[in-house]
Amino acid sequence: MVINRMHLLDLELFNYQITFIYNLLKxxxxxxILDKLGNRLANIPRFPELKIFKNGIQSLFRIIANKYHNLMKVMIFVLDNLDISKALNKMLLNLYEV
Incomplete structure (x- = not known):
């Protein structure tokens, strides 16, 4: 069985980003602020190929690799205009954009 190393590295890095930002904001x-993040995640409209997290931020630590790709697609929108300092918000958005 051949393992896709880039796939695993991307998911590990993204998992670290999510965990770090969760702890930082907390x-x-x-x-x-975590409640607000959870509400934003839970209120994203449903699309056929986009799995969203109905339980919000609490379900982030029990997800499998496939769902991380869905989270990568929406995380920048979840963080945009969050009620935090403008400088921190800008840095977080740049992090996820890159």
């Missing part, structure tokens, strides 16, 4: 802005 430390700086408490649980209320």
């Amino acid at each position: 430390e700086l802005y408490r649980a209320s």
Whole structure:
């Protein structure tokens, strides 16, 4: 069996980004900002080939690799204009854009 190393590296890096940002926002802005993130994730309209997280941010730590690709598609929109400092918001958006 041949393993796609880039696929695994991308998912591990993305998992680290999600975990890091979750912990950073929780430390700086408490649980209320995480509730807002969760609501934004849960309220994304459904599309046939886009699996969305009905339980919001809480379900991020129990997902499989396939769902990370769906999360990659929407995370920049979830973070856009979040109620955090403009400088931090800009850095996070740049991170996900790159």
